[in-house]
Amino acid sequence: MMKQFEVVEDPIDIHQYHEFAINEKQGAVCMFTGHVREWTKGTRTVHLEYEAYRPMAERKLAQIGEEISERWPGVITAIAHRIGKLEISDIAVVIVTSAPHRKDSYRANEYAIERIKEIVPIWKKEIWEDGAEWMGDQRQYHPDLEEK
Amino acid sequence: MKVMLFAGLKEKTGEGRIQLDTPSSLTAGELKQEIYMQYPSLEGDVFQIACNESFVKDDHIVDENDEVALIPPVSGG
Numbered sequence: 001m002m003k004q005f006e007v008v009e010d011p012i013d014i015h016q017y018h019e020f021a022i023n024e025k026q027g028a029v030c031m032f033t034g035h036v037r038e039w040t041k042g043t044r045t046v047h048l049e050y051e052a053y054r055p056m057a058e059r060k061l062a063q064i065g066e067e068i069s070e071r072w073p074g075v076i077t078a079i080a081h082r083i084g085k086l087e088i089s090d091i092a093v094v095i096v097t098s099a100p101h102r103k104d105s106y107r108a109n110e111y112a113i114e115r116i117k118e119i120v121p122i123w124k125k126e127i128w129e130d131g132a133e134w135m136g137d138q139r140q141y142h143p144d145l146e147e148k
Numbered sequence: 149m150k151v152m153l154f155a156g157l158k159e160k161t162g163e164g165r166i167q168l169d170t171p172s173s174l175t176a177g178e179l180k181q182e183i184y185m186q187y188p189s190l191e192g193d194v195f196q197i198a199c200n201e202s203f204v205k206d207d208h209i210v211d212e213n214d215e216v217a218l219i220p221p222v223s224g225g
Binding site for chain 1 (some may be wrong): 152154155156158159194198201202203217219220221222223224225
């Protein structure tokens with residue numbers, strides 16, 4: 001059984017998150033899936049590994065859902081992020097945002113992925129043919145801290 | 149004080165959890181200094197402190213009973 005905000009180890013079945021966000025009030029559902037990309041700026045990725053501080057990551061995903069509810073009342077959000085070893089084109093993250101009207105569902109969806117990249121303790125290791133590296137946000141800080 | 153490590157920090161020290169010699173409570177800023185002193189291999193590594201699954205600022209008092217984690221810059225999505 002899926003949870004509304006979760007970190008998972010198995011391949012993501014996107015349909016259950018899509019279903020979750022639908023009810024009789026919602027006229028629009030926006031679904032984003034983030035996938036493992038083979039080529040980044042000329043470097044070939046062989047595969048990726050994601051690691052999470054799992055309880056905090058799920059708590060932060062839920063926080064993003066709350067932020068969305070404050071900014072766009074009526075939007076329902078569901079987010080799942082996969083961890084472990086992922087192959088090219090595997091789904092790393094799914095974000096579903098539903099709303100009575102489409103504009104809010106689009107806006108909320110983009111907001112969610114931007115916030116994931118800021119405050120959710122999940123890390124990506126890129127494995128190349130000739131090496132590997134843990135990636136970090138280039139800003140090197142957590143914007144979350146500045147808002148409190 | 150027990151501290152959890154993740155990603156590059158875990159790989160560098162070879163440990164997912166380290167035991168630091170600290171007072172039973174200190175500020176997050178002081179804790180960072182202790183970490184850099186007791187684990188010189190982490191010098192230059194940037195991280196935030198999380199207490200009980202929330203980010204805290206440098207003046208926050210960290211207690212040894214808190215669940216403490218070092219959070220390097222994140223890269224999910």
